[in-house]
Amino acid sequence: MTPRPRPTITRRLLTALTTILAMAAVVVVNRPIVVLATDRYHEFAINRQSYKETFGHWSLLPVPAHFKINAIHAALLKTGKVLIIAGSGNNRQNFEAGTFRTIVWDPRTDGFTDVPTPTDLFCAGHTFLADGKLLVAGGTKSYEVLEKDITHAAGVMKIKNESPDFGARAFPKGTRLRADDGRVYVTRADVSVPAATKMWHGAQTMVHAGEAEVWVDAAEAGDGPIVKEPGQYSIEGLKGDDTRNLYGIAEKITRDKQEYGGDKTTYEFDPDTERYVRTGDLSKPRWYPTLATLAGGDILAVSGLDQFGRMIPGTNERYQVKKKKWVPAPSLRRTFPTYPALFLTRDERLFFSGSNAGYGSATEGRTPGLWDVKKNKFQPVYGLRDGSMTETSASVMLPPAQDQKVMIMGGGAVGDSPVSTARTAIADLDDPRPVWTAGPDLPNPTRYLSTVVLPDDTVFTSGGSSGYRGGPYRGRQRSDLLTAQIYDVRGNAFRKAASPSVGRNYHSEALLLPDGRVVTMGSDPIYDRSGKNPGVFEQRIEIYSPPYLFQKNRPVAPTGPSLVKRGEKASFATPDAARIASARLVRPSAVTHGTDVDQRSIALGVRPAPGGVTLSFPEKRGLVPAGWYMLFLMDGAGTPSPAKWVRVR
CATH class of the missing domain: 4.10.810 (Virus Scaffolding Protein; Chain A)
Known part of the structure; x- marks a missing residue:
């Protein structure tokens, strides 16, 4: 032979x-x-086909030099394009120059465009509205100043107005206030102080002083003007009754570090015009806030630092979508650390997983639990191993969302601690008294892990570092993890995925694209590779193609209506109807600082129909918030089609 x-x-x-x-x-x-x-x-x-079919594949996106920016925020728009927001990009020079950047990337053409960015959206909050616009709120009003760089003592001065008779009083930047010992402090900005208000209690009239706050700096350098006790200050240049009715009060004036200050501007980003549209101001300036969608469509803003870098102590507010207006929500008082991960549940509560981005009390407000936003009641969820290490952890609502399970992964101790954990845990929110149960450990202790829900009911996780901002960990100078895993929800286990070539830690993002790929970007290491010099922001963008993209005979994208209603059925055409076994609605991501409360994957009922399938959409608005979704069809092997965009009402 x-x-x-x-x-x-x-x-x-x-x-x-x-x-x-x-x-x-x-x-x-x-x-x-x-x-x-x-x-x-x-x-x-x-690059072998068999390897890709098992582990997937990474590729670097060629980004033109002009469009290489510091990616701080990323969101997938209903047009299929990706909005990438830098603002000032954690760069003081950009901030002081008023140079703020936003770009839009089209994954279909790999084209990039610039978007005019009116204010510094660095470290704002964001979430999608039902019409597909991205609500962006807050950002940076002032940069931090380290203690070593502070030459003049400074503090927050509360200007009081005890006169109800002459309206608000305006004081320009540079107004001088004098202490009893003669030391002078100068205002950093213009300030308008409202008039006092009269209130009657029976026959007695009470006057409540109007007040406004402003930063002041000592006119004299050094430690001499430091004040550690509350005091009253007279305003220079006043005469007559004004000298008694108008004055300043400060709790302390120091040379301590000054934190970032929050902004109060908000915008709706329009995916069709690719422009920011100004809306009403926040009631309170916020830096590092979370915006959470409520079941009725309005948005809740929680946490953050105010304009003076102080933690906002449980004062939350609501965005009335129809009026495009923010209003205080005094009945929803709840304290959280910054960028808390809040997930809307089927019964219309908000679940706080414990994940957060850092600022806040080491103890107050960090307990995971279910928040009833109708009654302002909070049900703690206990049993989390390494419960003190939820800072910079990742949290995700596991697919499908009908199972109402949330997973927390990794995290570290409060602040810039080098301690981190490989722990994962799962909370079953369908249980009347949910508790955390152990999940499989990550391959390494990990902070800043990116998590992306895939349409085949798995969760892709990648990047992160074991040390604070990729810094030292157990003797290593750099601790970025060039690893990726896929969490199999049904098997409750991680399996290895292809390894990325770019490390990702603080200020990094990842999100699912309509074609089924995952894009990763950003990273803001504290040190360079030597561990001795300041780090450089990572501007490369890397894309992961999961194993399902290398399978044969992938289903094609369905065609059909672009508008569907909760609780109803709709038919979609596909030449692969005979082998379609499941369908998923995947809500697009809006992610920053490891916080992505938008993404979720919802199972749909599937029934064969002539030339296609009929899909059943769940009716509960807590499960399916109104908005735009990617619709994926899967064959029996779990291979998804490219997505079709549909709007759910």
């Missing part, structure tokens, strides 16, 4: 391996050749 010729791919494999072994043999005389051989074999291995 004539021997059959070996396939060409086998000959190529043998040739490659022979070459690698031959090159490795010269290790003693030429070490760099061995490194080159190892790199070539790695490239060969990760």
Whole structure:
């Protein structure tokens, strides 16, 4: 019998391996050749079809130089484009120059466009509205000042107006206030102080002073003007009754570090015009807030730092979508650390997983639990291992959302602690008294982990670091983790995914694209690779293609209505109708600082129909908030189609 010729791919494999072994043999005389051989074999291995089918594949996105920005926020728009917001990008020079950046990337063409950015949206909050616009609220009004850079004592001065008779009183920037000992303090900004108000209690008239706050700096440098006790200050230049009715009060004036100050401006970003549209101001300036969608469609803003860098102590507010107006929500008083992860549940409560981005009390407001926003009642959820290490952790509502399970992954101790955890845990919110149960550990202790819900009911996790902002951890100078895993919800286990080439830690993002890929960007390490010099913001963008994209006969995207209603059915055409086994609605991401409260995957009922499928949409608004979603169809092997955009009402 004539021997059959070996396939060409086998000959190529043998040739490659022979070459690698031959090159490795010269290790003693030429070490760099061995490194080159190892790199070539790695490239060969990760580009094999069988490898991609099992582990997926990474690729770097070619970004033109002009569009390389510091990605602080990212959101997938209903147009399929990705909004990337830098604002000042954690760069003081940009802030002082008023240079704020936003770009839009189109994954279909890899085209980029600039978007005019009116204020510094660095560290704002955001979430999608039902019409597909992205609500962006807050941001940066002032940058932090470190203690070593503070030459003049400073503090917050409360200007009081005890006169109800002459309206508000305006004081320009540079107004001088004098202490009893003669020391002078100068206002940093213009300030308007409202008039006092009269209130009657029976026959007695009470006057409540109007007040406004403003930063002041000591006119004299050094420690002399430091004041550690509350005091009253007279305003220079006043005469007559004004000298008695108008004055300043400060709790303390110090040379302590000054935190970032929050802004109060808000916008709706319109995906169709790709422009920011100004809306009503926040009731309180906020930096590092979370915006959470309520079941009725309005938005709740919680937490953050105010304009003076102080934690906002449980004062929350509501965005009335129809009026485009923010109003205080005094009945919903609840304290959270900054960027708390809040998930809307089927019964219309908000679940706080404990995940947060850092600022706030080390104890108050960090307990996970279910918040009833109708009665302002909070039901704690206990049992979390490493419960003090929820800062910079990741949280995700596991797919499908009908199961009402939320998973927390990794995290670290409060502040810039080098301590982190590999712990994961799951809370079943359908349980009347939910508790945390242990999940499988991550491969490494991890902060800043990115989590992305995939349409096949798995969760892709990547990046992060074991140390604070990628810094030292257990003797290593840099602790970025060039690893990725896929969490199998049904099997309750992680499986290895292809490794990224770019490390990601603080200020990094990842989100699902309509074609089923995952884009990752950002990272703001505290040190460079030597561990001695300041870090440089990572501007490369890397894209992960999951294993399902390398399977044969992937279903095509469905066609059909772009508007569906909760609790009803709708038919969609597909040539793959005979093999469609499931369907998922995936809400697009709006992510920053590891916080993504928008993404969720909802299972739909599937029934065969002539030339396609009929899908049933759940009716509960807590499960399916109104808005735009990606609709994926899956075959029996779990291979998803590209998405079709649909709006749910």
